[in-house]
Amino acid sequence: MDFSVEYLEIDQLRALQSERLMNLIDYLEEKSGFYKGKFNELGISSQDIRSIEDISKLPITYKQDLRDNYPFGLFTVPKNELQRIHCSSGTTGRPTVVGYTKEDVDLFSEVVARSLYAAGARPGMQLHNAYGYGIFTGGLGLHYGAEKLGMSVLPISGGMTTRQVDLIMDFKPEVICCSPSYALTIADEFAKRGITADEISLKYAVLGSEPWTEIIRSHIEEKLGVHAVNIYGLSEIIGPGVSMEDFEEKGGSYIWEDHFYPEILDPATKQPVPFGEEGVLVITTLTKKAMPLLRYWTNDITSLYYDKNSKRSMVKMKPIVGRSDDMLIVRGVNVYPSQVEEAFSHVKGVIPNYYLTPVEKEQMCVALDIDLEIDNDFVTSQNFEKNSDDYSNFIKNFEHTIEGEIKKRVGITTNVKIHAQDSLPKCEGGKINRILKKK
Numbered sequence: 084m085d086f087s088v089e090y091l092e093i094d095q096l097r098a099l100q101s102e103r104l105m106n107l108i109d110y111l112e113e114k115s116g117f118y119k120g121k122f123n124e125l126g127i128s129s130q131d132i133r134s135i136e137d138i139s140k141l142p143i144t145y146k147q148d149l150r151d152n153y154p155f156g157l158f159t160v161p162k163n164e165l166q167r168i169h170c171s172s173g174t175t176g177r178p179t180v181v182g183y184t185k186e187d188v189d190l191f192s193e194v195v196a197r198s199l200y201a202a203g204a205r206p207g208m209q210l211h212n213a214y215g216y217g218i219f220t221g222g223l224g225l226h227y228g229a230e231k232l233g234m235s236v237l238p239i240s241g242g243m244t245t246r247q248v249d250l251i252m253d254f255k256p257e258v259i260c261c262s263p264s265y266a267l268t269i270a271d272e273f274a275k276r277g278i279t280a281d282e283i284s285l286k287y288a289v290l291g292s293e294p295w296t297e298i299i300r301s302h303i304e305e306k307l308g309v310h311a312v313n314i315y316g317l318s319e320i321i322g323p324g325v326s327m328e329d330f331e332e333k334g335g336s337y338i339w340e341d342h343f344y345p346e347i348l349d350p351a352t353k354q355p356v357p358f359g360e361e362g363v364l365v366i367t368t369l370t371k372k373a374m375p376l377l378r379y380w381t382n383d384i385t386s387l388y389y390d391k392n393s394k395r396s397m398v399k400m401k402p403i404v405g406r407s408d409d410m411l412i413v414r415g416v417n418v419y420p421s422q423v424e425e426a427f428s429h430v431k432g433v434i435p436n437y438y439l440t441p442v443e444k445e446q447m448c449v450a451l452d453i454d455l456e457i458d459n460d461f462v463t464s465q466n467f468e469k470n471s472d473d474y475s476n477f478i479k480n481f482e483h484t485i486e487g488e489i490k491k492r493v494g495i496t497t498n499v500k501i502h503a504q505d506s507l508p509k510c511e512g513g514k515i516n517r518i519l520k521k522k
Contacts (some may be wrong), residue, residue, distance in 0.1 A: 084196055084232065088341050089395040096396065100344055101134040103369040108132045108141075111375065114159035117152060118142075118377065135344065138367060139355060143348075143378045149179040149319065158182050160373050169220045169318055181220075181318050182373040188227065190370060191321050194339050195228020198327035201337065202312045203287040204258045206233030211251055211285070213261035213269070214292075215241045215512060220322030221292060225260050228324060234258070241265060241512020248272045255284035260314070263295035263303065264510035267436065270306035271505065280308030287330060289314050291323055293514045294403040294421045298428030298435045300333075313402065319379055320366050326400055335390065335399035342370045345398065346378065347387055350407050361386045363407055364400065382406045384419070409518065411441055413448050413495040420517045423453070426492040427485050432461035436507050440519040442498070450496040453489075457481065459504045 091099070108129045111118040121142040122128060131140055149157060158165075166185045170178040183191065204210065210229040216222035222240055229236045237254060239247060241261065247269055251259070259266070266288055273283060285307050291314040303311045312328035315336055325343050326336040338345050347362040348355055356362045364381045384404040393399065405419030412418070420439055427433050434456035442450040457478075467474035482499040489497050 084193070084200075086197060086200065089197070089337070089339075089397060091341075091396055093396060096341065097135055099341055100369060101136075103341075104135050104138065104344070104367070105129065105132055107367075107369060107375055107377075111159070111377070115157070115375075117148070117157055138344065138346065138378065141367075141377045143353060143365065143380055144376050145380050146179060146319065146382075150177045153177045154180045155182070157374050157376075159375065160184055165373060167223075169223075169322070170218050171318060178218075179319060184372045186372050187321070190342065191224055191324065192227040192231040194321065194324035194342060195224055196232040197339060198314050198324045199225075199228055199232050199234070199258070199289065201327045201329045202258070202289045202314070203310055203330035204229070204232060204234060204289075208258055209235045209237065209254065209256040211237050211239065211247075211254070211256040211259040213239055213241055213247060213259060213265060213512065214323075220316070220318045221260075224316075224322040224324060225289070229258075244268055244272050244511065248276065248278075251283065251285065252278070257284060258287045258289065259285050259307075259309070260289040260291075261512070262292045262510060262514055263290040263299050263311075264293065264436075264515040265512050266290055266303045266307070266311070267299065268509045268511065270303055271509070274306060280306060283308055285309050288312070291315055294405055294419075296402070296421050296424045296428060296435075298424060298433070302435055315400070315403070317381060319376060320368055320381075321371065325366065329394060332390075332393065335388065335401055337393075337395055337397045337399055338387075340397050342368070344369055345387060345400065347385070348380075350384075359386055359388055361404065382408055384410075411439075411448060411451070411518070413441070413451060416494050418451075418493060418495055422493050423451070423489060423497070426489040427453075427455065429488055429492070430481075430485050432458050432481070433485070434458050434504055436509060437517065438507065438519050439517055450498055453485075453497050453499045454507060455485065455499060455501055456504050456507055457501050 112129055165182045166188050167183040170180040212225050214221035214225055226236050288309040288311040300311045310330040312330050314323050315326035316323035326338045328336045344367040346365040348365050350363050364383045364385050365378050367377050368375045385400045387398050387400055405421050410417055437455040440452040441448045478501050482501050485499045486497050
């Protein structure tokens with residue numbers, strides 16, 4: 084594969100983006116009744132878009148637009164020209180449907196292959212693919228991308244954790260992909276069997292589909308002996324492979340902006356924020372054919388930056404703080420689960436398997452209840468007898484320490500309840516919801 088586009092000079096990249104955006108607007112004027120109507124409402128045409136700098140003139144597209152045009156109203160090709168269809172699970176209203184031409188499937192494979200290479204994967208390696216197959220884009224997306232890179236793929240999908248561990252030990256893959264929460268579950272299964280990191284063949288873990296923090300990264304890397312890196316994407320844009328961390332850099336993910344142009348907008352005003360500031364990530368698909376989207380509102384909160392020490396010239400995005408619709412307001416303080424997780428990660432002995440339950444009083448969220456696990460080895464090192472007064476006092480002090488750390492770093496009141504390791508529900512293959520029903 085040719086990765087040279089990742090190293091284009093910025094002016095060359097902007098010229099490529101401008102050309103692709105102008106071609107896209109011409110294409111949408113001809114092929115998309117939805118966008119043609121939006122252009123007429125705004126009083127704009129292709130003549131008003133002369134460079135990538137004009138992108139702010141274009142309409143924002145929302146998930147509701149996909150639902151309102153269910154199932155195929157946003158497609159720009161006839162159904163018989165589609166090679167693949169994916170859709171969301173539809174757990175909240177109608178599912179969102181996305182389609183791919185042969186060119187789109189090739190593009191999907193290309194950006195995933197590019198992402199896997201950045202993650203450390205190389206031709207000839209084996210990928211243990213524990214992402215779900217089916218209508219979810221993750222399983223097939225990683226599968227095709229790995230094959231394009233020249234890897235062999237075990238398409239095991241999610242679940243059956245004991246079998247996953249058996250096959251990793253037997254087949255000895257170098258790379259695994261799954262959600263971060265499921266990687267924790269797999270790591271715990273290895274630990275239960277007494278299998279240490281140096282006995283595991285895995286070298287790279289490609290993790291995505293949910294926000295995660297450094298405490299989860301360090302736990303996975305320690306238990307599995309891997310470089311754990313984040314892959315980002317969403318089905319409306321293409322699937323995984325929109326953005327990828329480099330295994331030698333970490334902390335920020337390259338956006339493959341020759342295909343996906345990113346903006347950061349203010350959640351309230353919908354206007355661009357100054358470069359480097361936090362807001363909602365908005366993405367325009369510059370090269371898709373079956374269902375191109377203009378300025379798609381992802382709901383993910385992040386910021387963009389350029390790193391002068393980076394290998395590549397493309398922009399990076401910082402780790403997702405959370406989704407704008409997952410934000411909790413606790414006594415006037417805006418809080419995302421990842422912020423709480425980052426705060427308690429500073430307390431030794433915490434296992435990053437937790438749940439948040441908002442506590443409401445008089446129609447206001449006044450606190451968060453947090454159910455959280457403690458490391459068994461850490462407890463054992465304290466030399467307390469189980470159920471003794473000393474043990475009970477230790478647990479109470481541990482809970483208060485975590486509450487104090489969250490208060491100091493996030494500024495909210497929490498009620499922490501500590502549970503033994505492996506006693507809270509775990510992820511069994513897909514995404515995990517850390518926020519439980521309000522009390």
